[in-house]
Amino acid sequence: METEFTLLLSTTGGVLIGLSAVLLMLTLGRVMGATGILTGVLAPASRSDFSWRAALVLGMITGPAAHFFLRGEMPEISVPGSMPMLLVGGFIVGLGVTFGSGCTSGHGVCGMARLSKRSISATLTFMVTTAITVFVIRHVIGG
Template sequence: MFETVFTPWLSLSGGVLIGLAATLLMLIFGRVMGATGILAGLLYPASRQDFAWRASLLAGMVTGPAIVWLLFGEMPAVQVPVSTGALVAGGLIVGVGVTFGAGCTSGHGVCGMARLSPRSIVATLIFMPVTFATVFVIRHVIGG
């Protein structure tokens, strides 16, 4: 059984950094920080400038753990308490949800909610309870 560790200060710091990054991206480029939209736009950029900011943001997301390693001498601990098959299945389900929901949790839940977007509010009101139910079923009914 995987134990969830409650880390309020780390969680708060991460949330503040995500909020700051989303705010700066909106202020500087007028763009919403939805991770899947940023990745999709990187694959099919509208211009060189569009490619540049998307690539820079994704490079920052990928190199973040390396920076932690340089600062603290060790990589952040990552525990994945499910099988590779479950990860692949989950990724496919998320991909379908992102496609039909016209955005991801970061786009709707962080940026859309902050802008009081009705579409994002509805999306968040749907995906959060579904997430809670899924975790409950996986952990307590199926026993994963």
């Protein structure tokens, strides 16, 4: 299994994520954690709280449509796992988000930028767990 990495696309994506996180913090004083944003759409605290969260989620959903409009083709999505494996993985990620008080975007992008010790610790845990998971799947299980 080979992982595709393109410097220009990866850098552009990182810059856009960082810029959007900074703009959200500057304009609303909120951290851009994707899981927390989605939770706020599903169970909003107020109408104004729902509005910005829904707009952000809508932007995430309509991204592939913008790609199609600009490039004339849908982005390629390849998931090298079975549906049961994806469901188990999603459940494990949900547990991690719950017990870690946030997700990779909240801790890794925003928390580390604020030098939060909790976020740095959480991000290190994410990265080590990811490395172990990739090693087990690619070299032990053979996926």
